[in-house]
Amino acid sequence: MTPQTPGPRGKRATILDVAAAASVSRQTVTRAMNDMAGISQETRERVQKLAAEMGYSPSRFAKGLVQGARTSIGLAIPDLTNPYFPAFASSVVEAAAERGWNVVVDDYGHGTGSAVDAAARLAPQVDALIGYLAPHANEVQALMGRRPVVALDSPDAGTAGGISFDYLQAARLALSHLASRGCRHVLFLDSDQGGPASSRSAAAAAVAAETGIRLTRLQAHPSAAAARSAVALLAAGGERADGILAFNDLMAAGVLKALRESGTSVPGDCSVIGMDGIPLGELLTPELTTLSLDLRSVGRAAVDLLDGLLSGSIQDRSPEAFLTLQHQLVVRQSA
Amino acid sequence: MTPQTPGPRGKRATILDVAAAASVSRQTVTRAMNDMAGISQETRERVQKLAAEMGYSPSRFAKGLVQGARTSIGLAIPDLTNPYFPAFASSVVEAAAERGWNVVVDDYGHGTGSAVDAAARLAPQVDALIGYLAPHANEVQALMGRRPVVALDSPDAGTAGGISFDYLQAARLALSHLASRGCRHVLFLDSDQGGPASSRSAAAAAVAAETGIRLTRLQAHPSAAAARSAVALLAAGGERADGILAFNDLMAAGVLKALRESGTSVPGDCSVIGMDGIPLGELLTPELTTLSLDLRSVGRAAVDLLDGLLSGSIQDRSPEAFLTLQHQLVVRQSA
DNA sequence: GTGCGCTACGTGAACGTTCACGTGGGTATA
DNA sequence: TATACCCACGTGAACGTTCACGTAGCGCAC
Known part of the structure; x- marks a missing residue:
């Protein structure tokens, strides 16, 4: 039951370790792990059990490398405690999920962090970035190189695209x-x-x-x-x-x-x-x-914009890469 | 200014493409991109400019593969629109950031999704998972294999660890x-x-x-x-x-x-x-x-627990892997 | 002119996985 | 008995990057 602990900090088991332990080849282990065809039920179960015992799990990096990247986007937000931002994040996550994208969220409001810190953490992990970045939007774009950044509420920032409000x-x-x-x-x-x-x-x-x-x-x-x-x-x-x-x-x-x-x-x-x-x-x-603001549509607009930038159907920094959304006055009781 | 668009869906430029265009070797491109020593300022700038024009950005998969993984954890949450969850997420992100971990957030409340869907999206991307998973916690653990899962408010789930409330x-x-x-x-x-x-x-x-x-x-x-x-x-x-x-x-x-x-x-x-x-x-x-609930401490407790599980100082499914937190009655005006 | 050290670069290997094949043996078909 | 085929499995290559070396060229001191 206890995994063959190779020591807490020991190197993780690789597919070759599992293959050797099961006296089969890499490919057979792959077949077992990914439920592919061309393997007997008996071998499949034996390998899976062995893998579990050895604490093996496929490296997402190696997998991503060979299979071609799933796009994943970063979302930099100042403060998740203000309900506006989760609502926004929620709509981004939803729109991204529809495209099969992953979203990595980072909020930089705690402590003394700025958007630049969040972007620095995010940059090595993602293909694109959405965020409330003012007044550091251009530094963030620099961090991301040529990967597109969509900045919200940060007009005239040197980013690939942007969404502002009137x-x-x-x-x-x-x-x-x-x-x-x-x-x-x-x-x-x-x-x-x-x-x-x-x-x-x-x-x-x-x-x-x-x-x-x-x-x-x-x-x-x-x-x-x-x-x-x-x-x-x-x-x-x-x-x-x-x-x-x-x-x-x-x-x-x-x-x-x-x-x-x-x-x-x-x-x-x-x-x-x-x-x-x-x-x-x-x-x-x-x-x-x-x-x-129609919160749903803000996140969706940002993701749509990013999609255009990533696919090339919208040029970086072109006029179409910058949207302006409008507020509506909702009259309730306080005024 | 316009990148040498290889077509919107053309394959991304690799380090070799840049190296060829600049008539240098891979390693020199690496040095230029990562601001490493052993390269002349002139070459560095030339390569960087070329890389930008070609739309080259290093593959995070290849980089991660060779450099060894940064741990990143998944956070599965039913509904970011309920302020409780962002508050929780915020404390998780904060505690994770202190350890240099990344957090991938997925909320599955929209539409008909269940925690299992979120976990399926997250599983290939992360080294561990935290989430409100009831009543599907055991299926999620299965999806994650031997990587630890910390389930909140899901007592007796077959996960590596858990946090429940009294x-x-x-x-x-x-x-x-x-x-x-x-x-x-x-x-x-x-x-x-x-x-x-x-x-x-x-x-x-x-x-x-x-x-x-x-x-x-x-x-x-x-x-x-x-x-x-x-x-x-x-x-x-x-x-x-x-x-x-x-x-x-x-x-x-x-x-x-x-x-x-x-x-x-x-x-x-x-x-x-x-x-x-x-x-x-x-x-x-x-x-x-x-x-x-002390919202700050809930997320922090989950991350601490996960840290123990990942490092091996806490055994999966051992008694120490399950915490119970208590509520306090805050008397204000409504009762 | 030999030796040393420095700078600016290049090359083989490795990371861990999947893809596209290749192979041996058994079984049904002609 | 020869042929075809399928099943279960194995092997070379490739993904794109960095690491650990190796090396050519140059200047300088002895």
Whole structure:
């Protein structure tokens, strides 16, 4: 029962070891392991049992080498704890599975890691890469050489392809909705990552200037807890806004919490709009009005794009290799 | 600029093609590609440029074959849309990254897939497997041969190792808390997956029998939306319970929604307890009381276990290869 | 001019598997 | 009895890379 432990760190058994132990040839072992024809049932079982005892399992490298690669793609994601990213990852995995591709996931949000670290781990393992890479997208492409990289939300990165979002249009949707609700002074709760001001924030500022809405900006870590305490602090300081637009839904959830605790009614005293459209929004009280992305289609679009790049039907860095997706305003209760 | 497209599906360029084009040997190309010593700067750049133009990238299979495998592990997960699983996945990825391992994730919840499908996709790619595999854990182990499988929440599965949860203890915590709040009739909202009654539900039934609490059981798909409509239907039917214990936090969130809509006050008219301890619970209104798992430690425990199994310091199927973790009751507002 | 060392390269072998054949022996068919 | 065929199994070659050497050319010191 106990395998013939060749020592914990001993070299793994190879097909030749098994063949020798069973007094047959390599090929017969291959036939036994892969349930191929041309072998007697008796020999097949004897070899399989022996292989199990010796702890033999075929090297996936040797197999891949001779059989021709199954494509496998890397997925680099900042933080699996934000429900947006798993939802995205899920759609990528699904679309990749349809093509028989494997997906290797790496999240680099923990600790001090950046997208570059994740890409460095992924690069030797994969044929292509999808990820939220800003602001290091070009370094990642360099790491991948000529293998295609699709960067999300990282416009003008030097990658083979990209998917961006039309934040100007999104900001228009949100701010005009807020304006129609009578909001005059909107707070944009921005993420403190990715430079001085995110492109979402910049777009909101531009649209606000057009519209005559007063827009102030506050930064916090893009998590519910950080957003909550940032807004709590603000409320305690006496600052008053009649509308809040958050960098993402998770932060919006924190905002709702903070407002409830400070006794501010939503949307009565203050309207709140999130961004992403994750399912969480429907579970909150009040239900979150949000700029929603069709999460399914984002991942699918990225994989389709990659497929085109890999097959050559889309040229690297050509205009078709860059898509722009739009948000939709889903009006629920919070605004 | 355009690569010398050998046709979209043409064979990939190999190191020999590059060597021939540059009029150098394989080894010199290797030196150029891997930034090794013993090559002039001029040659290095010339080769690198040529390689890029030809679309050459080293085969990871050949590389892996000759350099010895980097361990990479598979992670099979039913549904990335339930925040519990990404949280778990995240901790696995983190712990694996510390050891320099790669993680290949596959979620099999979409469509009609089972854990066996995911394992079949993963098996040729990985050295070991972690996953929520019930009730197919033994088939998955068969697929993996002698490579270790760590099954979560799948007691007595024929896998190399496993991590289970002490649902009896968890049920005691929850039901005694509910009892102390005066609950007499508790509804267990069970998942409709994995057999007639989940082990969570069975444990609750056993404890309820001891305690003299009346326990009824209702099944639904383990999602917030399904739980919501199941409970709404029940409320419309006039069925009354003064406490609800849910299979997981996501279902509990749906329960809270349904109760609010039916005008039932929580915890006044009905107490609600979830299970998992995902961050979402804190964002709900009322905040969710839950049987909480230290999500970080679950993934870490699985990876530690796998490390032991791979290195041989823990024997397959030995008592040390099976851990049992305990839930803690986190009392917030809903009960 | 011999010896030494350095630089920039080239060559045989090996990694572990599968593919495409080749082979010996037995059994049915003509 | 000769022929054909099938079954179970074996052998050379190939996949694409890196490792461990080997080597030609050059400069420099003695």
